[in-house]
Amino acid sequence: MKLKLCYFARLKDSFGSGSEQLETDAASVAELLLELRQRGGSWASELGQGKAFRVARNQELVQGDAELADGDEIAIFPPVTGG
Amino acid sequence: MQAFTVRVQQERFDSGAEIDRLSHNPACGAVVSFSGLVRDYGDRQDVAALQLEHYPGMTEKALHTIIEQARQRWQLQAATIIHRVGHLPLGEAIVLVVTASSHRKDAFAAAEFLMDFLKTEAPFWKKEILRDGSAHWVEAKASDQHAIGRWQ
Numbered sequence: 001m002k003l004k005l006c007y008f009a010r011l012k013d014s015f016g017s018g019s020e021q022l023e024t025d026a027a028s029v030a031e032l033l034l035e036l037r038q039r040g041g042s043w044a045s046e047l048g049q050g051k052a053f054r055v056a057r058n059q060e061l062v063q064g065d066a067e068l069a070d071g072d073e074i075a076i077f078p079p080v081t082g083g
Numbered sequence: 084m085q086a087f088t089v090r091v092q093q094e095r096f097d098s099g100a101e102i103d104r105l106s107h108n109p110a111c112g113a114v115v116s117f118s119g120l121v122r123d124y125g126d127r128q129d130v131a132a133l134q135l136e137h138y139p140g141m142t143e144k145a146l147h148t149i150i151e152q153a154r155q156r157w158q159l160q161a162a163t164i165i166h167r168v169g170h171l172p173l174g175e176a177i178v179l180v181v182t183a184s185s186h187r188k189d190a191f192a193a194a195e196f197l198m199d200f201l202k203t204e205a206p207f208w209k210k211e212i213l214r215d216g217s218a219h220w221v222e223a224k225a226s227d228q229h230a231i232g233r234w235q
Contacts, residue, residue: 006138008136008137008138008206008208009136009208009210009220010208010220013220052223056138056141056206059138059140059141059144060141060144061204075138075141075206077138077206077208078208078220078223079223080202080203080204080205080206080207080208080223081202081207081208081209081220081221081222081223081224082135082137082166082177082178082201082202082205082206082207082208082209083119083166083177083178083198083201083202083205083207
């Protein structure tokens with residue numbers, strides 16, 4: 001299935017990209033994160049254990065057990081700092 | 084007139100005009116506003132400006148959800164949230180929250196609630212630009228997380 005991935009703030013800078021289309025078999029957010037970490041480099045470090053980041057599926061915050069479906073928009077970003 | 088509005092924009096806003104807009108409902112005895120400004124220190128000293136980024140679409144949804152949550156807890160006639168993005172120089176306004184209610188207690192409490200949840204749930208990120216030209220992303224604060232604890 002195909003996902004749209006979006007990155008914001010520090011993660012966008014670290015990954016050198018704000019969005020991408022990904023063809024994947026990942027069934028959940030946790031599986032997707034595992035796949036991204038396997039890219040190594042900043043992917044492994046930014047999404048590694050103990051790092052604070054949030055994941056939104058179709059613009060709503062979700063946890064790792066959230067399931068993925070074809071066409072989902074998955075955003076990964078640091079804890080928010082507005083206001 | 085739209086009673087509950089959310090705006091994300093680069094341009095400056097006119098706080099007085101926004102407060103005035105919510106001040107003509109005969110059922111409202113109280114209008115409370117909060118303005119957040121760019122100050123000269125944050126994670127570091129000598130802040131000259133902020134760069135604000137957001138997640139278009141999700142931001143507006145999150146702000147409307149926060150307003151809905153406030154309306155379930157307090158009697159509100161109207162509320163406005165305006166948040167700016169882009170390059171914001173020292174002293175300029177970042178955010179405006181206005182609440183209107185029959186009574187001041189509801190208006191005060193709802194304004195504080197909206198700000199507390201905006202700071203922890205709406206997808207905005209600040210980058211501090213210092214006077215020497217260096218820049219870094221602001222870290223999320225534990226104190227902001229604690230602030231929402233008291234509403235639970």
